[in-house]
Amino acid sequence: MSRFRIFSVWNVVFLMAIVVLFLLVVYPMGSIFQASLLSADTGEFTWGNYLDVFTTKFYRRCLWNSIFLSGLATVFSVIIGVPFAFLTTRYKLPHANILKTLGTLPLILPTFIGAEAWLLLLGRNGILTQFFHSIGLNTPSIYGWQGVVLVYTLQFFPFVFLMVSAAINSVDRSLEESARNLGASPWRVFRTVTLPVVTPSIASGALIVFCMSIENFGVPTIIGNDYKVLAEQAYSEFVSEMGGNPSMAGALSTVLVIVTLALTILQKVFVERKSYSMSALRPPEILPLSKWKTRFAWLYCAGLVFVSLAPFLVVLVAAVTKTNGPVMYYGQFSLDNLAIALQAAPRPILNSFFLSTLATVIGMFFGMAVSYIVVRRRGWSGYTLDLVMMLPLVIAGSVLGIALAATYNSGPVVLTGTWVILVLAYFVRKTPFSVKTTSALLHQIDASVEEASINLGVPPLRSFMKVVVPVMLPGIISGAIIMWVTTLAELSSTIVLYYGPWSTMTVQVFQYIGSGDFGPASAYGAILILSVVVPLFLLNKFLGRDPMQSL
Amino acid sequence: MSMVWNKVSKMANGLVFGLAALGLTGTAALADEVVLYSSNQPELLDVIAQGFKEKTGHTMTSVRMGTGEAMKRIAAERANPLCDVFWSGDLAVLDNAKADFASYKSPEAAGLDASLVEKDAKWTASNTHLMIFMVNTDLIPEADMPKSWADLLDPRFKGKIVIGNPEKSGSAYAQVYGFYQMYGDKGLEKLVENATILDSSSLVYKGTAEGEFALGITMEYAAQRYVAGGNQKIKIVYPTDGVISAPEGAAMIKGSKHPEAAKQFMDYLLSKEVEDMIFAKYFRRATRPDAAEVVGMPATASLKIFNVDPTEAGNAKKSILAKWKKLVLNK
Numbered sequence: 106m107s108r109f110r111i112f113s114v115w116n117v118v119f120l121m122a123i124v125v126l127f128l129l130v131v132y133p134m135g136s137i138f139q140a141s142l143l144s145a146d147t148g149e150f151t152w153g154n155y156l157d158v159f160t161t162k163f164y165r166r167c168l169w170n171s172i173f174l175s176g177l178a179t180v181f182s183v184i185i186g187v188p189f190a191f192l193t194t195r196y197k198l199p200h201a202n203i204l205k206t207l208g209t210l211p212l213i214l215p216t217f218i219g220a221e222a223w224l225l226l227l228g229r230n231g232i233l234t235q236f237f238h239s240i241g242l243n244t245p246s247i248y249g250w251q252g253v254v255l256v257y258t259l260q261f262f263p264f265v266f267l268m269v270s271a272a273i274n275s276v277d278r279s280l281e282e283s284a285r286n287l288g289a290s291p292w293r294v295f296r297t298v299t300l301p302v303v304t305p306s307i308a309s310g311a312l313i314v315f316c317m318s319i320e321n322f323g324v325p326t327i328i329g330n331d332y333k334v335l336a337e338q339a340y341s342e343f344v345s346e347m348g349g350n351p352s353m354a355g356a357l358s359t360v361l362v363i364v365t366l367a368l369t370i371l372q373k374v375f376v377e378r379k380s381y382s383m384s385a386l387r388p389p390e391i392l393p394l395s396k397w398k399t400r401f402a403w404l405y406c407a408g409l410v411f412v413s414l415a416p417f418l419v420v421l422v423a424a425v426t427k428t429n430g431p432v433m434y435y436g437q438f439s440l441d442n443l444a445i446a447l448q449a450a451p452r453p454i455l456n457s458f459f460l461s462t463l464a465t466v467i468g469m470f471f472g473m474a475v476s477y478i479v480v481r482r483r484g485w486s487g488y489t490l491d492l493v494m495m496l497p498l499v500i501a502g503s504v505l506g507i508a509l510a511a512t513y514n515s516g517p518v519v520l521t522g523t524w525v526i527l528v529l530a531y532f533v534r535k536t537p538f539s540v541k542t543t544s545a546l547l548h549q550i551d552a553s554v555e556e557a558s559i560n561l562g563v564p565p566l567r568s569f570m571k572v573v574v575p576v577m578l579p580g581i582i583s584g585a586i587i588m589w590v591t592t593l594a595e596l597s598s599t600i601v602l603y604y605g606p607w608s609t610m611t612v613q614v615f616q617y618i619g620s621g622d623f624g625p626a627s628a629y630g631a632i633l634i635l636s637v638v639v640p641l642f643l644l645n646k647f648l649g650r651d652p653m654q655s656l
Numbered sequence: 657m658s659m660v661w662n663k664v665s666k667m668a669n670g671l672v673f674g675l676a677a678l679g680l681t682g683t684a685a686l687a688d689e690v691v692l693y694s695s696n697q698p699e700l701l702d703v704i705a706q707g708f709k710e711k712t713g714h715t716m717t718s719v720r721m722g723t724g725e726a727m728k729r730i731a732a733e734r735a736n737p738l739c740d741v742f743w744s745g746d747l748a749v750l751d752n753a754k755a756d757f758a759s760y761k762s763p764e765a766a767g768l769d770a771s772l773v774e775k776d777a778k779w780t781a782s783n784t785h786l787m788i789f790m791v792n793t794d795l796i797p798e799a800d801m802p803k804s805w806a807d808l809l810d811p812r813f814k815g816k817i818v819i820g821n822p823e824k825s826g827s828a829y830a831q832v833y834g835f836y837q838m839y840g841d842k843g844l845e846k847l848v849e850n851a852t853i854l855d856s857s858s859l860v861y862k863g864t865a866e867g868e869f870a871l872g873i874t875m876e877y878a879a880q881r882y883v884a885g886g887n888q889k890i891k892i893v894y895p896t897d898g899v900i901s902a903p904e905g906a907a908m909i910k911g912s913k914h915p916e917a918a919k920q921f922m923d924y925l926l927s928k929e930v931e932d933m934i935f936a937k938y939f940r941r942a943t944r945p946d947a948a949e950v951v952g953m954p955a956t957a958s959l960k961i962f963n964v965d966p967t968e969a970g971n972a973k974k975s976i977l978a979k980w981k982k983l984v985l986n987k
Contacts, residue, residue, distance in 0.1 A: 163985060230794075230867035248868045326859075330868070331852050341824055341855055431865065432885030445699075514732050522729075522738045604729075604738060606691075606717045613698070616720050620697045621862040621881070 114566050118474050119486065125471070126493045129533045133508035134362070134500065140511075141355030154356035164338070168360065171335040174250060174325070175318035178257030182314045183307060185258070186265030189409055192402045194270040197393045199403060206645060207410045209267065211260045213637045214416060215594045215611050217323030218630050220256045221618050222416035223247060224328050225423070227255075232435070252328040257318045259413040264317070265310035272306035273299075278389050305376040312372045313498075316365045320501030323596055327618065335361055340503045343601065351511075358504040365499035417634060424631035428624030442628035446613075454632060457609040460524065461592035464531035469585045471532070472539030473577065477569065479540065480547040497534045502597030506530055510602055522604040530598045535591055539584030546580040547573070586644060590637050688917035692718040693726040693739045700938050707933075708924050714917045723826055727753045730909060740918040743906035743925060744782055746826035747966035748973070750905050754778040757907040760919055764926035771965070772903060772943050781903035782926055783940040786959070787831045789893035790861055790879035795870035802871070804897040805835055809846040816870040817850050820857030823977055827857050827902065831873055833969045834900030834962050836976055848983040865890060880939035880953065894954060898962035903943060 144151040158164045189208060193201045211219070226233045229246035237244045247255060276299060284294045322336040329337075335357055342354035394402060427439040446454070479491045497505060509530055514521035520529070550573065558568040574581075596611040603612055610633045617626035690708075694701055701718040708716045721729070723745035730739060734756060742750075742757075750757070754774060761777035772781035789808070791801050796816065802808050808817060820828030836844055854860055857874070864872035865882045867889070872879075882890045906925055912918045924930060931942035936950050949955055 161985075224866065228866050228868060246868060248863070326856060330863075331854060333855065337855065428885075430881040430885035431862075432882060432887045434886075445702075515735070519736065522733060522736075604719060606719075608719070616698060619856070619858050621858065621865065621878075622697070622699070625699065 115478060115482075119478050119482070119490065122471070122475050122478065122490060123493070126490075126496075126533070129509070129529055130493060130496050130500075130505070133505070133512040134496075136512050137355045137358055137504065137508045139355075140351050141359050143352050145350045145352040154352050155360075157353065158356050158360055163333075164335075164357070167333050167335045167338050170250070170332055171319050171361075172364070174253050174257065174332075174334060175315045177254045178261065178318045179311045179315045181254065181258040182262040182265050183311050185409060186262040186310065187269055187307060189262070189406055190266045190269035190273060192406055193266075194273045195389060195392060196399075196402060197391050198399060198406065201406075204406050204410055205270070207414060208406075209263045210417070210638070211413045212263050213590050213594055213641075214260065214420075214634065215323070215596055215614065215630075216256060216260050216321055217327055217596065217615055217618065218420060218626075219260050219416040220252070220324040220327040221623060221626070222419035222423075223252060223256055225419055225623070226415060227252070228328075248328055249330045250332045253324050253332070256324050256328070257314070257321070261314040261317050262413070264313040265307065268306040268310035268313075269303055272303045273389065276302050276389050281389065308372050308376055312368060315368060316499055319361065319365060320503070320597065322501075322503060323615065336501050336503065339501070339507075340601075343503075343507050354507065358501070358507070361504065362500055369495075369499050420627045420630040420634060423623055423627035426624060426627075428622070431621040431623070433623060442624045443631070445625060446628040446632060452606060453608045453610050453613045453629070454636075456524075456607055457593055457611070457633070458636070460527050460531060460607075460609065461589050464528045464535065464592055465585050465589040467528070468532045468536040468539055468588050469581060472536045472543055472584055473574070473581055475536070476540045476544035476547055476577070476580075477573065480544050481552060491540075494540055495537050498537050502530075502534060502595065503601055505534060506598035506601035509598075521602075524604075524607045527599065527602050527607060530602055531592045531595060534595070534598060535588040538587045538591065539581070542584035542587065543577050543580040546577050550576050582644075586641070590641065593633060593637055687713045687715060688914040689715045689717060690741060690914055690917045690921045691739045692716055692921070693729065693742045694718050694720055695723045695726065695745060696720070696743070697938075700934070703933075703937075704925070704930065707930065708921060711924060712917070712920050714914075714920065716921060723749050724824075727756075730756050734911075737909050737911045737913065739909055740912040740914050741906060741908055741921050741925075744904035746830060747779065747781060747903050747905050748829075748964075748970040749826050750774075750779040750907055751966050751970055754907075756910055758910045758912060758915070760908045760922060762919070762922045762926050764923050764928075767945055768943055769945075771963075772905075779905040779907040780922070780926060781905045781943045783931065783934065783942055784901050784903040785827060785830070786876040786894070786941060786961075787827070787834065787873065787900040787902065788876050788879060789895065790864050790872045790874050790882075791891045791893060792864050792867055792870055793889050793891055794867055798891060801891065801893055802895075803893065804895045805838060805843075806897055808871075808873075809839075809843060809850065811850070813871065814850045815852065817847075817852065817873065818854055818860050818863060818869040818871070819847075819851045819873040820860050821853050821855050822980055824855050825857040827875055828873075829973065829977075830902035830964050830969065831900060832980060833972060833976060834898065834902075834964055836972075836979075838898055838962070841979065844979060845983055848980070848987060853984060876941070876953075877939040884939070884952070894959050896960065899959045900962045900964060902964045903966075904940075 141154050142150055142152070144153060158168070192198060193205050193208070198204065224247070225231055227244070227247040228234065229248065231246070234244055234246065245251075281294050281298055284298050285291075289297070320336050322334070322340050325332065325334045325337050339354050339357035339361065342350050342357065393399075422435075423433065424443055425438050425440060427434040427437040428442060475490060475494055479487050479494070481487075509526055510521045513519060513526060520526040555568055555572050558572050559565055563571065594611060596615055599609055599612055600615065603609065610629050613629045614626045614633070617623070617629070692701070698718075698720055701720065705716040705718065708714060719739070726742055726745065727749060730737070730742065730753065733739070751774065757778040759777045761773065762780060765773050765777075765780045768781065774780070789802060793801075802810070802813065807813075819831065822829040822832040832844070835847065839847075851873075852869070854863070858878070860869075860872040861874045861878040861882070863869045864874070864879075865887060876892070879890060879892050883892060906922060908915070908918050908922060926944075928944060928946060931944050932948045934940050935942045935947060939950070939953065941947075941956060
């Protein structure tokens with residue numbers, strides 16, 4: 106018990122963590138909520154903004170569109186992600202490890218780049234569309250909600266795949282073996298033993314897909330046509346050049362947060378009731394399949410990977426394609442756009458690296474401390490910290506960005522318009538990933554080991570560094586990589602927070618796409634892809650496993 | 657606290673600039689840095705930054721954002737302005753925000769029409785947008801292209817037209833305002849009936865070029881970029897019943913931290929050399945009466961121009977947008 110005296114190191118750390126999260130999440134979100142309760146005209150208290158959201162046909166449609174698109178993308182992600190997880194984790198497929206690594210790559214591509222790339226392939230004038238037309242197939246354009254669902258599904262299914270394959274690996278072999286020995290058919294074993302163990306992870310993967318989809322505004326803006334969603338409306342109310350309505354932006358943001366929060370709570374209740382915790386002493390056996398089954402399974406997995414990585418190919422090709430203004434000349438090559446990105450304007454590239462690295466380093470230490478407290482400290486305080494820490498996952502990036510910008514643009518600490526606010530936003534939005542990967546490992550070490558160290562006279566902090574940190578290290582490293590990679594690809598909070606010279610690669614790409622210049626956009630996009638894939642590849646070699654798979 | 661942040665921030669700024677300087681560019685002479693908030697495309701801003709540097713030795717850094725967002729930022733930063741110059745935005749929007757601007761009458765603006773400089777020189781019009789129809793001939797053959805705004809109201813164009821949302825975009829508002837002056841309530845009703853409305857005005861020309869839409873109501877420069885780039889499917893129609901012209905302007909920010917460099921930047925921007933370059937390469941029509949003509953684009957004098965008066969457009973905004981919203985919500 107000596108670890109938690111009132112004035113112990115950990116209490117100080119706990120308090121600091123709570124204060125940081127309060128200042129960066131709770132308080133700014135509170136001010137958004139407050140704005141939503143004020144009338145835009147008179148500044149007086151009113152429920153009118155919420156009334157508007159639910160009574161105006163237009164906003165009701167946006168809300169419905171948001172839920173419909175995200176719901177559909179979630180369903181499709183589960184449909185394609187779960188089989189992919191099972192086939193690559195449980196069965197013997199040629200190069201399964203490569204398939205798994207490639208399967209996580211869609212996560213690193215900013216979604217709006219994916220959207221633009223798919224438009225180039227399957228839009229009305231798309232390369233594939235024209236090909237289909239030439240062989241007599243009249244495929245419709247994906248411009249519209251279909252395209253949005255396609256992009257969400259292909260870019261977010263790895264969340265389902267990662268969660269589910271981790272769960273599959275935690276099913277102890279003996280469980281299935283005993284079921285088989287008791288005479289159950291393979292199908293019955295799957296239904297009654299494997300599936301129940303995996304279900305909670307399907308649910309959490311699905312939830313992440315849903316949250317990521319509903320907060321996204323880049324994709325619907327680029328290929329949604331006039332199919333409008335809530336996140337887009339909240340964002341455009343905030344940035345409208347005709348003078349937006351901050352109260353309405355607040356109300357729309359709050360509705361968004363309530364939807365995702367409600368689902369998270371539902372999922373938590375559901376999972377906590379059904380969760381089976383076990384430590385897999387013997388991971389499940391990797392089964393061979395018959396020749397034809399292997400071929401089909403492999404074709405499915407490789408095909409899925411190929412399709413989901415098609416945007417990468419488009420971006421890499423477009424980056425070296427000759428352009429004249431917004432017009433692309435496919436088949437003719439030029440290094441002009443890459444040269445411009447590297448020479449004339451290297452600043453956004455340096456900014457991206459500087460900001461992501463700083464946010465990652467801060468997040469790494471913070472995440473380490475928080476996961477320790479969350480795991481070791483049961484009861485309300487650990488629970489509160491866990492809840493507040495995970496809150497940014499359900500808040501749309503643009504909403505959190507707006508909240509931070511509005512909170513820190515006056516008063517004793519002015520951060521709006523500095524690079525510091527970008528680092529803070531990235532830090533608070535991405536640290537939950539680090540906490541997730543780290544605490545999963547922490548659950549495995551018994552508190553008694555550490556207590557023994559303390560009882561032998563080693564001070565708590567040193568015991569922590571000597572005993573706990575080494576065990577957490579793989580989780581810390583993979584958490585850091587996930588933070589770094591997703592921060593590099595981050596747009597939604599950056600676009601509302603960046604200032605002056607602090608534009609990043611994603612902002613650059615988004616703006617070039619917005620002005621119709623896919624050539625320069627792809628040049629930055631290609632640099633972004635390479636700067637993420639190369640370190641991932643090296644780490645994969647160096648660590649001997651895929652860091653993305655520990656999420 | 658904020659002073660500490662400022663210091664740290666300056667250090668990091670220096671660090672990154674230092675890295676950039678070491679690796680890729682020469683070291684800059686001691687000069688001011690002008691920060692520009694701008695809604696213009698990045699490549700144009702890069703060219704201007706380079707030219708300005710060569711001419712004056714000052715660095716220009718641009719932050720690209722929509723005009724509305726820029727006005728909001730400038731207002732939010734009133735106590736501590738982070739930007740020196742804004743360029744370019746619809747005059748009506750600038751006129752609304754003129755309390756945040758400093759008076760500066762550039763010698764380069766001497767030849768401009770009186771309506772193109774604010775009376776206290778809070779803003780100066782630099783160029784003007786002509787509102788045109790951008791047609792994708794894959795979807796509307798050249799022979800069937802509309803010639804005028806009146807043609808657009810024909811039911812045969814129902815569902816083929818896209819326009820930006822005037823509640824969200826300044827250029828779309830200028831289009832709707834000009835059109836409303838010409839065709840009134842009845843016309844507006846028919847236009848809304850025929851058109852698809854997109855939230856971002858850039859999606860109008862992008863979607864038309866990509867073949868998702870047959871005809872986009874958009875700005876001349878945006879469509880001309882595709883024509884000049886070699887997209888042969890794109891044709892531009894200058895409506896015969898009135899080409900709406902919406903000037904855009906530049907303004908110096910009140911309390912700018914680098915006023916001298918900012919003034920030099922305004923002069924540079926409004927000079928004949930730069931205005932001609934912008935028209936020739938980026939197709940934004942110069943406001944200067946002595947501007948050169950550009951091959952392949954009609955001379956301003958050959959078109960029937962409908963000038964948008966920023967004050968009147970600003971005054972009518974509420975009532976026109978209310979009418980618009982009512983029509984759209986009941987569609």
